[in-house]
């Protein structure tokens with residue numbers, strides 16, 4: 001008998017991961033060899049590049065996506081008695097950003113097929129908020145998995161009620177809204193949102209390590225974002241209130257002088273992180289194309305597994321930069337729990353994740369808001385599973401994932417054509 005053939009194990013496929021190349025490493029190294037490690041020229045270069053990419057007038061970088069959302073609620077001056085409408089299918093941070101400034105959260109339901117909040121769901125949340133005696137000041141739609149919420153519809157609703165719109169685009173750098181007659185509108189352009197928040201966490205479409213940004217077309221809001229990002233410090237003489245302290249007798253501004261009108265935070269992004277983000281931004285189109293290709297391949301390969309497994313429904317108004325491959329699985333009909341499926345996939349070297357446990361189900365929010373009935377969010381949660389999606393995946397990796405999923409669910413494995 002011959003020796004058993006031992007094959008090297010296949011590499012583990014996480015549900016998401018960064019793609020760092022030599023140009024990214026060189027960009028970071030160049031900063032490390034330079035004079036500025038934080039808030040130097042690379043931060044400014046990244047902010048300019050983000051304006052060019054999104055079409056926004058202003059981009060204010062910050063420490064992470066959570067800080068971006070917090071800065072947005074601070075800049076809008078939200079506080080106790082105010083409320084923000086937040087879809088329940090999101091990461092904790094979207095809702096927390098309202099609480100950081102003392103505002104309440106009116107949780108909205110979502111479409112169970114896409115995970116997106118639409119105008120009807122937002123309006124129902126506004127009515128609930130009004131009954132609770134809260135003053136709704138903002139909508140915070142989340143562009144789940146890279147698909148945008150119906151911004152035309154939500155924008156109309158916001159305009160009708162005089163609300164600000166904070167777009168949580170932490171999943172959606174590179175996504176584009178398409179309108180029937182108008183030009184394509186990159187997420188963050190400010191065409192719909194008063195403020196748009198981005199995250200550059202490593203599982204997102206571009207990575208900074210940790211990083212975030214807010215874009216806006218409102219110069220005053222941009223100035224407030226910058227001030228809150230840096231302790232509330234004001235260095236612009238035109239903004240000084242205490243003229244006696246700020247200016248010398250000849251009217252020139254004292255060079256050491258700064259003022260604080262309201263306390264802020266240290267939410268600054270560093271030049272090191274900006275160097276990585278800037279280099280990655282230059283590769284955004286390649287990332288987006290590859291992610292779209294992989295998602296199309298998933299749709300094709302998953303088709304024979306219907307109706308037990310279905311790719312997320314696609315919305316007509318968006319050309320998405322897919323962040324997640326969140327598929328819908330009828331675990332009950334398959335006779336497997338989600339935990340079993342995840343464990344089986346892991347045993348086959350495949351990572352998966354659940355996006356998200358509806359935020360209104362968190363103990364903190366149940367104590368604060370009572371037990372809300374949001375059936376769309378619950379139905380989304382019951383069936384969602386995020387499969388591996390990142391640019392370095394090979395086409396054959398999609399076959400491997402779909403084959404493993406089929407086996408796990410007891411379905412006949414489908415061979416690629």
Ligand SMILES: Cc1ncc(COP(=O)(O)O)c(C=O)c1O
Nearest residue numbers: 064065066091093170199200201
């Ligand atoms: C929808 C959404 N909002 C906000 C955040 C917070 O971003 P960060 O992790 O950069 O703070 C995330 C990150 O996971 C997210 O997915």
